[in-house]
Amino acid sequence: MGLKSSLHNFRQKNKDKKWLPAFSAIHTFLFLPNETTHNGTHIKAADDLKRTMNTVIMAMVPCLIFGMYNAGYQHHLAFGDIQAATGGFLSSAFWTIDNLLVGFWKVIPLVIVSYGVGLAIEIFFAMKNSHEVEEGYLVTGMLVPLIVPIDTPLWMLAVAVAFGVVIGKEVFGGTGMNILNPALTIRAFLFFAYPTWMSGDKVWVHGAVERDQMIAAGENLDAISGETILGTLAQGKDVGYEVMDMFYGIIPGSVGETSTLLILLAGLFLIFTKIGSWRIMLSSAIGALVMGLIFNGVVSSGWITESSKFYGLMSTEFWHHLLIGGFAFGTVFMATDPVTASQTNKGKWIYGFLIGFISIMIRVFNPAYPEGVMLAILLMNVFAPTIDHYVVQGNVKKRMKRLKVKTA
Numbered sequence: 001m002g003l004k005s006s007l008h009n010f011r012q013k014n015k016d017k018k019w020l021p022a023f024s025a026i027h028t029f030l031f032l033p034n035e036t037t038h039n040g041t042h043i044k045a046a047d048d049l050k051r052t053m054n055t056v057i058m059a060m061v062p063c064l065i066f067g068m069y070n071a072g073y074q075h076h077l078a079f080g081d082i083q084a085a086t087g088g089f090l091s092s093a094f095w096t097i098d099n100l101l102v103g104f105w106k107v108i109p110l111v112i113v114s115y116g117v118g119l120a121i122e123i124f125f126a127m128k129n130s131h132e133v134e135e136g137y138l139v140t141g142m143l144v145p146l147i148v149p150i151d152t153p154l155w156m157l158a159v160a161v162a163f164g165v166v167i168g169k170e171v172f173g174g175t176g177m178n179i180l181n182p183a184l185t186i187r188a189f190l191f192f193a194y195p196t197w198m199s200g201d202k203v204w205v206h207g208a209v210e211r212d213q214m215i216a217a218g219e220n221l222d223a224i225s226g227e228t229i230l231g232t233l234a235q236g237k238d239v240g241y242e243v244m245d246m247f248y249g250i251i252p253g254s255v256g257e258t259s260t261l262l263i264l265l266a267g268l269f270l271i272f273t274k275i276g277s278w279r280i281m282l283s284s285a286i287g288a289l290v291m292g293l294i295f296n297g298v299v300s301s302g303w304i305t306e307s308s309k310f311y312g313l314m315s316t317e318f319w320h321h322l323l324i325g326g327f328a329f330g331t332v333f334m335a336t337d338p339v340t341a342s343q344t345n346k347g348k349w350i351y352g353f354l355i356g357f358i359s360i361m362i363r364v365f366n367p368a369y370p371e372g373v374m375l376a377i378l379l380m381n382v383f384a385p386t387i388d389h390y391v392v393q394g395n396v397k398k399r400m401k402r403l404k405v406k407t408a
Contacts, residue, residue, distance in 0.1 A: 053139050056270065056276075056333070057139060059333075060143070060256065062266065063146060063266065063329070064146060066259050068106075069096075069099045070103065071107060071255060072098060072102030072103040072104075073099045073103075074150075074204070074252050078225075088248055103150075106151070107145060109154055113157050114145050114161055117165075118140065121161075121166060131174075137165070137182075143333060144157070144160075144186055145157075146254065146257065146329070147187050147255075147257060147329070148187065148190065148198075148255065149197065149203035150203075150204065151197075151206055151207075152203075153197070156194055160186045160189045164186030164189060165182060167185065168180050168182045175339070176339055177339075180340060180378055181377060181381055184374050184381075188378060191374070197209075199231075202225075203226075208224040229246065229251060229253075230371055243323065253325070254326060263333075264332075267328075276332065276336045277341065279349055280331075280335050280342075280355075281331055281332060281335070281336065283350075283352030284331040284352040286352075287356025287357035287358075287359075287360075288359060289318055292316070292317075292318025292321045295313075295314040296317070299314050313363055313364045321359075321363070325363070325371045326374070330374065331356070335351075335352060335355050335377050340384060342387050343384075344388050344392065347384070359373040
């Protein structure tokens, strides 16, 4: 008898035990379950939810690995250990073992805490409610470390994950029942509960906060700035990065959000595997470009001057908004969440367009927190059912009119 059969038999013999959901979570992660549908099915697909989630994780792995290198590179660059890499994405000064090790030891604990706390809560609720551990947290657990600053304290992340899983998911009934994207709920909690750790010019480079505390304690050290491009633009300063640096992602930012190139490739992979909605991704980009063009037009018409606090972000080239901040990451990995996004095709166009449009609007009008994609997606999560409702009602009315014409 093989291992798979032994585990399946063990599961069957203990199906009434309270701890079975914890065992099943590991069992079904390793092997496909033996259950088959005996009656007519309403869903026909060759994969299951766990394999779908694993495909999304595979799309995120390059962003995770790149984030480790970038975290180490930004650290060494800020501390003066190395010179700025020349040669762009393929620069040998970027892909070094020293950069990887610094990033690895900072990012892996974030991943462990995210999965450890999140899955522990999922298993607790599964045992309490006597149902299987669902697969939804496989993706959320990977998303969370990629959307936070590198030096986020682990205890703070643990509290945020507990809040996000319980309030953002379990109170609604678990996977498939939540209204808000759980990963963004966790990030929103961190932002509003601990704003000094989620914004400013110190949190994006490993060691900058610690250096700042040492200077405050009286040590004679040079301060380190790791300001993001959005933070720089919000203050009306000139950006010191080339466009290709933004595209490749060799800039300060959240762990996995900086490389537009890798996020774009991940988006194409998700579209090819039919997991991510191309309608939402494309319409989000269109919405952002339209809002960026409107702001560029306002600047060109002379309605605001350089003295305005909105000038820096309003005058940014409209298409640059796709390359900076977390817009690309949010569009590909979180706006397309099949649970919280619109379900109808026309609704997806409206939903995505508004996410892009509102994201850039929040960037410009909220200089204290210029990253608007998080709030835009959460806002549209709330309105997604309403959008689908009116799309369906519109189709019903059209068909009723056609029916009346035929029967007249």
